[in-house]
Amino acid sequence: MTNFWKEIKAPIMALAPMEDVTDTSFRELVARISYPECLHLLFTEFTAVDGMNHPKGKERVSERLIVSKSEREVLKEKGIKLIAQIWGNKPEVFHKITKEISEEYDFDGIDINMGCPVKNVVKQGSCSALIDQPALAQEIILASKEATKLPVSVKTRTGIRQHETERWINQLLETKPAAITLHGRIQKQQSDGEANWDEIAKAVDLRDASGLEIPVLGNGDVLSYAQAVDYTQQYGVDGVMIGRGIFHNPWFFNSTPQNPTREEKLEQLVFHTRLFEANWGGVKNFNILKRFYKIYVNGFEGAAHLRTSLMGANSFADVYQLISAQVQFADFTQS
Template identity: 60%
Template sequence: MNNFWQEFNTPVFSLAPMEDVTDTVFREIVMGMAAPQKLHIVFTEFTSVEGMNHPVGRKRVAERLIVNTSEQELLKKLGVKLVAQIWGSDPEIYHNIAKYITKNYNFDGIDINMGCPVKKVFKIGACSALIGDPERAKEIVLATKEATHLPVSVKTRTGIKEHITENWIANLLEVDPAAIILHGRTQRMQSEGDACWDEIAKAVKLKNSLKPHIPVHGNGDVFSYQQGIDRVKQTGVNGVMIGRGIFQNPWFFNPEKTEITKDERIEKLLQHTRLFEHTWGGIKNFNILKRFYKIYLNSFPGAAKLRADLMEVKDYPEVYKYFNS
């Protein structure tokens, strides 16, 4: 197995998997704005193994794994790794879908979602619920690893109702995942409160004593590149994953670019819209784009009015007409 997670010589920065956010379009946009060697890994949206295993439902679920040719070219040019993130609760189905993905796609790795805190997902025993079922969690990792030559990482949290970081991470280390990405919150915390980087530091200390070759990356409340570097120094993590920080600044991975003009923001919004239309026109709901408009249109006079106006548009032509009028 070629474990790219162990090949980096500098602190690793990644863009977190996010539903209805990190599709092929947004990944390409973010990579296009990144400075060289500031973004190392990107992830797909969450992909259900049960959905992929269903002969009827597979086509729709597989939309999460689409990679545009233009994104493929950019990944190669920049040397960024692309990881498919999968979720579910059945080890056998994980095995089947890991084998299917390996055969039919060209990803650099597979990541198992053991962190999503959403209640309806938790109730069916998937994602963060697996923290409470460590034996099944280990079965899932082993079953996935058996099905692929790709490195299999795990993204998870520090506990369910309370932090059980050391016990939980010790369980995961037993099955040698390629890497562990740890969000410094419990399932119950959802996205509330402060991410607990002291807990992430505990995980680093534990893996250093038990399995020092396994990288641990931290996730939670990192809103600038420098803050990420500081977290690396403070905790000893091998890398930092960025989630909501990208919404505050889509240029997150270009830390030298501190001044972004109104024209640059509008240009990026229009580029995103055209690429989204080209990729998803007639497939995905146009209104998904509006969450992105909010992140481009800020920090300049009149931004609030532009945001408000664009929340009222109904289709692609209206967006293009608005900025050409």
């Protein structure tokens, strides 16, 4: 298995793994409306290795690893790589589940979450808590690498209570992960304050000093493709991972700024809803979709009123009926 990380022409652009966001439906939508040269990597939602290792929990947890046939076709057509992101704190379980995912699923890589700042996860000793447990973190990375031929990367933060970039990145580099994505906030910040890109640049310098050819991606507060490209030049990173920026503009991954019309925005809203219904109808809570509607319903007359109406919708049919009153799409009500 080749290491695709080294084959992508920089700047590498990625959509971050996000809870209840980057499921197969949203990934497919973003892939479809993005230029293939502007979007290289997609990630699954966070997948708990402990859950995957539990006979009763596996069925529900493994939903995060579902890839629809239509998404797979789009990714293949555009040459976009799909990476499974996993989390936990037991090296032996990482080894087992990494091997299982590699053999039973069709992903291009494995990414280890060492950056999620959510308090109840940190209390378990997982994700960003591993920044203060470097020996355990190294053991997890090495166990995962041993279990698969897929490239194993790491997504993390600069520290827990304060920036410890130099100590932490050097410890990660010792395990030679396929890539490191660094969010420029400490765990205590959660999503507050500004991401410190000078700390991310420090990680690039540390990588360079090590003599290793390991891509370093930066993450945090990037709201446009042009800004992402500028940051690769300004801070020396090999690429940028976009998280909340996609909520400002789902057409983010396009080198030419997109100005979608009202009709185009509503068409994507309907398409996203149809994908979600096809993939998750009767399985996932319909209300998960509502967090997405505000990213399509904005910037045009009557948007605020329509958003309010959509927030009151109770079913897919309600959404289709509300949008049909706004604009007609060919066969848009067909699931």
